[in-house]
Ligand code: SF4
């Protein structure tokens with residue numbers, strides 16, 4: 091027990107500041123770790139006791155907000171979701187996420203990643219319902235069974251952490267490719283029985299740099315921390331688009347409610 | 351969002367893209383990545399072979415001597431090794447390609463469900479992995495057989 | 506030009522289809538080489554005789570077309586994933602189409618001449 095209490099690891103942190111012409115280098119810090127210490131805990135320890143200028147981004151500390159993604163010992167991971175004891179290494183290397191523009195230290199720029207996500211029109215579109223509603227009485231509900239929900243629920247667990255985007259070999263060279271996150275969101279709405287905008291979304295992704303640039307290297311699903319399995323969603327979507335599998339979706343009915 | 355772009359030399363590093371090294375390195379993320387890598391490389395190799403094959407066989411139009419001297423070129427040890435590679439790569443590319451046609455149409459990947467810790471993705475299942483292994487195995491067997499036929503006759 | 510305007514999903518279908526069909530075609534092509542001792546099957550007389558067999562000629566021609574389409578489209582996919590400048594992409598598309606047609610034409614020339622030998 092006492093042995094475990096005194097354990098220390100070396101944290102190697104990638105440092106750079108493009109505003110200050112600071113060329114990239116690594117800083118080493120010694121950090122005490124317990125069995126439950128996460129990489130984020132260790133980085134916060136560094137910020138408190140060694141070097142407060144280390145740039146990181148985080149918020150929830152519980153794998154929910156998706157802001158602490160970084161490359162840890164060579165693999166894209168959430169810092170708050172990666173326990174140092176599980177890495178089984180005395181040196182922990184933290185680098186910014188690959189395939190994202192770098193801002194400072196471990197912080198990378200998500201604007202292109204988010205714009206790919208937005209391009210998919212990630213919201214429910216249904217001819218029966220207008221998208222701009224001002225009066226709350228005009229809000230409507232759809233009827234969905236549990237089975238209806240199960241078809242897309244997994245994909246809606248995405249926290250947009252970008253790990254899949256940084257693991258994808260196509261994204262590594264093709265910035266126009268929407269990436270696993272955006273494409274699996276396209277499937278999420280395609281599978282949702284409340285959404286009837288199949289045509290629009292198909293047109294968006296049936297592009298030269300669209301969904302067909304995915305070749306099932308599966309790396310996105312390896313790194314996803316939420317079990318979204320983006321590779322699954324993308325292949326199912328391809329099947330629908332090729333007409334080789336059917337999306338047996340029955341559009342939901344609007345639940346009629348009595349206006350007071 | 352104001353991305354920092356005031357530094358010209360660092361623009362490349364700044365973009366953070368892994369670049370070609372991203373897909374040239376198959377050692378990370380498991381078998382599916384290996385399959386992706388091999389499918390590309392074997393494809394490129396086979397395309398080169400195909401073009402070369404169309405060219406070499408055109409020597410038939412120049413009469414028997416041209417044809418025989420072309421044949422002689424292929425009957426060397428180097429030629430045999432090259433042909434064995436063609437046999438292996440084409441077997442892998444074919445078998446894995448058939449798997450991928452199914453996979454990329456959404457077959458054999460499992461169904462979406464309710465993910466639970468430790469979140470094992472259903473698409474990276476053993477149907478897929480064994481497909482890759484079978485492709486590799488068949489490629490080896492085909493190369494062995496090809497080697498026996500080619501070197502068996504010559505020797 | 507209509508070829509250039511194919512949707513990417515249609516190109517994918519063509520890619521799969523040409524892949525599957527060439528599997529069968531190449532299999533027959535190889536069997537032709539294996540039904541007799543390997544050295545003998547490649548003798549000049551035997552190969553010329555093959556070229557006089559109309560079914561074999563059709564087979565060769567279809568292999569030529571199928572693999573050219575499949576192979577060069579594969580090359581295009583790899584190349585457009587590497588760089589995305591507009592100029593590069595159009596150049597790649599055109600070069601790939603030219604090579605496709607070029608290889609088919611060159612192979613067809615062999616087949617036509619050889620079947621007349
Ligand atoms: S799919 Fe997974 S890895 Fe990708 S952004 Fe969403 S939660 Fe992160």
Ligand code: FES
Pocket residue numbers: 148149150151152153154155156157158159168169170171
């Ligand atoms: S801090 Fe929110 S996901 Fe890690």
